[in-house]
Amino acid sequence: MSRPSWDEYFLSIAREVSRRSTCKRRQVGAILVKDKRILTTGYNGAPRGLEHCEVTGCLRETLGLSPGERVELCRGLHAEMNALLQGAIHGVRVDGATLYTTDSPCVSCAKMLINCGIKRIVSSADYPDPLAKEMLAAADVEVALMPASLAGRQGPNSA
Numbered sequence: 001m002s003r004p005s006w007d008e009y010f011l012s013i014a015r016e017v018s019r020r021s022t023c024k025r026r027q028v029g030a031i032l033v034k035d036k037r038i039l040t041t042g043y044n045g046a047p048r049g050l051e052h053c054e055v056t057g058c059l060r061e062t063l064g065l066s067p068g069e070r071v072e073l074c075r076g077l078h079a080e081m082n083a084l085l086q087g088a089i090h091g092v093r094v095d096g097a098t099l100y101t102t103d104s105p106c107v108s109c110a111k112m113l114i115n116c117g118i119k120r121i122v123s124s125a126d127y128p129d130p131l132a133k134e135m136l137a138a139a140d141v142e143v144a145l146m147p148a149s150l151a152g153r154q155g156p157n158s159a
Contacts, residue, residue, distance in 0.1 A: 047076075
C-alpha cells in the first residue's frame with residue numbers, strides 16, 4: 001500500500017466533504033489547508049435554514065443553463081464560499097492557505113479567494129470558466145489540476 005501525497009490526501013477529504021452537497025447538478029467539496037492542517041470545509045448547497053434544491057427544484061436546470069452560465073441564478077452557495085464563510089464565522093484566518101476542491105472555482109469564487117489571500121488551489125476537476133482562470137493567474141495564485149484518475153483515486157467527479 002502506497003502512502004498518498006499531501007495533495008492526494010487533502011483532495012480525498014474534499015471529495016468526502018462533497019458528499020454533503022445538496023445541489024441537484026453538481027456535488028462540490030472544498031477545504032482550506034495551511035501548514036498541513038485543515039482550517040475549514042465547505043460544500044455547495046442552499047443558505048442555512050433555507051430549503052434545499054432537492055425540495056425547491058433547480059432554476060438553472062429548468063432554464064437549461066450550461067455550467068458557468070448565469071451562476072447568479074443558483075440559490076445555493078458554492079463550496080469555496082462556504083469554506084471562506086466558515087472561517088469568517090469562527091474567526092479562522094485563511095490568508096496564505098491552499099484550497100483543495102473537487103471542481104476548480106468559478107469567477108465569483110475566484111475573486112473571493114484572491115481577496116482572502118489564498119495562494120494555491122488544487123482541484124480534481126476543471127470548471128469551464130476562462131475569466132476565473134485569467135484572474136487567478138493575474139493574481140499569482142498557483143492552480144494545479146489533479147484529476148482523481150491521475151491520483152489513482154476514485155471520487156464523485158471521476159467517472
